Amino acid sequence: MIDIQLLADEKGIARTYLDATNKLVYISEESRKSLLEILGYPVNDDRALQKILDKEELEDFSNILDPVTVLTDDDEHQFLIRTPESLGEDESAVLTVVLGLEDGRKIDRSIPLEQVEIADYKNVQGTVYDIRRYKLISDLPHGYHNCSVNIQSKKKTLNSICMSLIVCPSKVYTPKEILDGKKVWGVSSQLYTVRSKNNWGIGDFEDLKQLLLGVHRCGGQFVGLNPMHAGYPAVPDESAVSPYSPSSRNFINIIYISVTSVPELLNCKPAQDLIHSEKFQQRLHVLRDKEYVDYRGVIEAKLEVLRLIFDNVKVDDKRSSRGNKFLRYMEQGGEQLLNMATYDALQAHYYDMGVNAYSWEVFEKEYRDVNSPFVEQWRKDHYKDVLFYCYLQFLASEQLEDAYRCAKADGMIIGTYRDLAVGVAKQSCDVWSDVDNVFSPTGSIGAPPDPLGPLGQSWGLAPMTPDALRKAAYRPMIKMYQSNMKSCGAIRIDHAAGLFRLWITKLGSPACEGAYVHYSMHDLLGIISLESHRNKCLVIAEDLGTIPVELTRALKKVGAFSYKIFFDERAADGGYIAPCDYQSQAMSALTTHDMPTLVGWWNCLDLSLGKELGIYTEEEAVSLSDIREIQKQRILDSMHGLGSVSNDFPRDAKKVQMTLEFAKALQIHMCKGSCSLFSTQIEDWIGVEKPVNIPGTNTEYPNWRRKLTADLEYIFDLDHVKSMTREMTDARNN
Structure with missing residues (x-):
């Protein structure tokens, strides 16, 4: 038993x-x-x-x-070998270890098996095995290597499987400036929330480039984003847009492609004519002006134009540098990229036929297994559709890389x-x-x-x-x-x-x-x-x-780096820990995507909204509101005690509103802290009230859809944003 x-x-x-x-x-x-x-x-x-x-x-x-064996610099560089006990009694047994290094080199070594230390033994279904500890004598470079062994004796020959031998540093990478003690700030953002004069109703990679450069001009050194993993472009369900419930973590959400930044658009008159038509421009105007992201409307508009480009421009033309760049991307993406593109194309195919193909589980049986010959045949029969989705991943990857490259070139x-x-x-x-x-x-x-x-x-x-x-x-x-x-x-x-x-x-x-x-x-x-x-x-x-x-x-x-949220860093007496007492190897923040904004928290809007949505009962909301009043007072006490607000600033929290001035004081308060990184949210720069996500809700609230209340271009021109970010940078440098 x-x-x-x-x-x-x-x-x-x-x-x-x-x-x-x-x-x-x-x-x-x-x-x-x-x-x-x-x-x-x-x-x-x-x-x-x-x-x-x-x-x-x-x-x-x-x-x-x-x-697999994973070795770090702190480990003994050794691995286990399991051999039948009987082999240990054979003095003729020779062990040959063959290492295939990632760079193509090969290392092999042969020694008598009896010289390899026995660390343990075990009886396995009637056969006793020695568990031997083999110590590497070569210093292997960091990387993905492979290892196999051969044991030769007079009586038998044994060959092992090929083991993956992964040699790793003992610490993660940290930029030299931060290792040397520099403290920096940056912005955490949800790219889909970004408004701009030119996007198509959702923040895109061109907006990301402008956001990065704008933040850097203000003194910031990073822009943090919610996951940009691949979503479900064919699925019309508005509740299937959470960045934390993606279709693939290995690819990018194509909804963030900036269509007007696609090089092939210059050579595609039909796509240009469509974009510049009055009807399409009106469509974009409506998408841009909506309070919440219309994911379906945005993806349909983008796919319509991108498909026109794809159908009219040979994107895999080996005679052009662009075509060769795309083909190299295809080669690097390999089977994984083809599978991602096939899945997107299959879902779109089913929806075109009127099937609610929200999951592979509702595909016809022969298409539920990626290894099925029917899937391979479907891919061949619909190769142009599959290639289209490969092209979209290529564009998304290229534009994300371009935004990052511009930020680094600017000195971030x-x-x-x-x-x-x-x-x-x-x-x-x-x-x-x-x-x-x-x-x-x-x-x-x-x-x-x-x-x-x-x-x-x-x-x-x-x-x-x-x-x-x-x-x-x-x-x-x-x-x-x-x-x-x-x-x-x-x-x-x-x-x-x-x-x-x-x-x-x-x-x-x-x-x-x-x-x-x-x-x-x-x-x-x-x-x-x-x-x-x-x-x-x-x-x-x-x-x-x-x-x-x-x-x-x-x-x-x-x-x-650890993660420190101001509202969670409390002392035993209920007071708020001074940011200067946080650990340095951390990123601190006032708010996150799962929390109310500063205005929402201070005004208890999250509690009233939670009551409306059924998250809190009347009694719970009242109780939490009473606790919130105490928390607000403790925050104000801490701000006064640490000199983060002036002496003539009110000392009674009930008399304090979350004004832009007070929000600025909180940002400076955190920038004076000891964490190497401080992350701020643009929502708190401009006094946004509504949260982007309310944990515990699904369809009750439009999670992951709320936009910023101002265009990106406008935000960076605000005088109070310029003065606040200047003081934030000064506080980080002191």
Whole structure:
């Protein structure tokens, strides 16, 4: 009889955890059993389960090597070799280790097997295996190498699998200026919220370029963005636009393409005529003037023009430099790019036929598996449509890179700072095209119960399973970090707790019935460090909420920047910690996309809106409002105590409004702090009241659609913005 709870231990499923109040919580045996099912173990069928476990165990030892070994500069450079005990008794046995380095070099070494240290042994289905520790004598360069071993004796020859050997720095990259103690500020923005005189109703990559340059002129050194991962261009559902529930984390949302910046437009008269027509200009005018982003209207307008360009200009013409640039992009993107483009084209095809193809799960059966020959045939039959979506990814990638390059050429220390979502939706392209079989389609990432969410949270994001990731030598994670560290000087890892553990529950079950599953923090941080250096990309870990102390220590040791939100940094007595007492290896902020704006918070607009939406009862809203009044007074007391407001500024919070003057004082207050990075939001520069996102809502509020209340060009010309940013820069330099 298999001990299910011991098996759960072996598979990294936690028995306990410390909750948000630091109380020890025991995870139920039933929840742990359910997690094993999500990870692919048939816990209710002993025979089937035993068969899987026997196969896994034998596979580990018959392969001789692990599928992957990650080594950092702080590690002993060694790996494990598993050999039958009988080989150790054969003095003729010779071990040959062959290393294939990333740069193409090969290193091989042969030694008697008996000279390789035995660290342990294990009886596996009647055969005893020695577990040997092989120490590398060569200093390998950082990178992705491979290793195989051959064991030759008089009686037998054994060959191993090819192991991925990943050698990593022990710390992530940090720009020299910041290492030398320079403190900088920047802007966190949601690109879709940006208004400008020329965009098509949503912020685009041309706006990003202007935003970067405008922020730098004001003294800022970065612009942080919500995830720009690929969305669902064919799906009309307005609730399917969350940047944190993407179709792919490896590609870009094509809605951000600036159509008028596409070089091929110059050679396409039909597209130019369409854009300049009175009817189309009126259409753009309506899209631009809307209070909320009309995602459907914007994507339809852009796709109409981009398809005209694609149909009238040979974008893959080998005789032109542009055509060759696109073909190189296609070659670099490989199978992954083709799968992304095929998924978008397939969804569009189904919608054109009147099918609500919101997910691959509703495709015809033969198209639900990316490896199906029917998918390959469909791709051949509709190759022009697939090529079109490849071209759109090419344009998006090119324009994002151009914005970053302009920022760096202008002298920005960081420039673009990208955001990496914690996962992808079940209906995503990444799950459909999961050639490494790492995603669990029956699980959902979320969070355990806490005071703010007593029932827990289930985000509908498909988890990657730890064992499958390891068997795939972390390929999906490596590709993801490579994709997201391009065209930026920093990356924010959303819900960084996932580097250590994720709360996973069965789809359709209450979130409180989930459990924590552990991942290899050592391996993931090693890969992040390697890619961080290769891309010169600073790493910011969103370490808010219930973060285990092991992860906190590991993030600090590896050099990742922490995340400090002013309203969360409270002392034991309820007062607000002075920003000068924050840790330096961190980014601080007043507000985020999941919080009310400064005006909204100070005026309790989030509470009144929460009451309207059913998030709070009347009693809860009143109670929270009373607490808010105390918090506001403590903030004002701290501001006076630290000299962040003048002596003649009111001392009674009830007499203070969140004016532009007071908002400016708060920004300067934070800029005087010790964090190396400070992030401000443009919403708080111009007094925006409405939030962009209200956690816990879906269709009740237009999340991810609210725009800024002023054009970008106008904002940077405001006198109070110029004076505020000048003082922010001075405060950071002092």
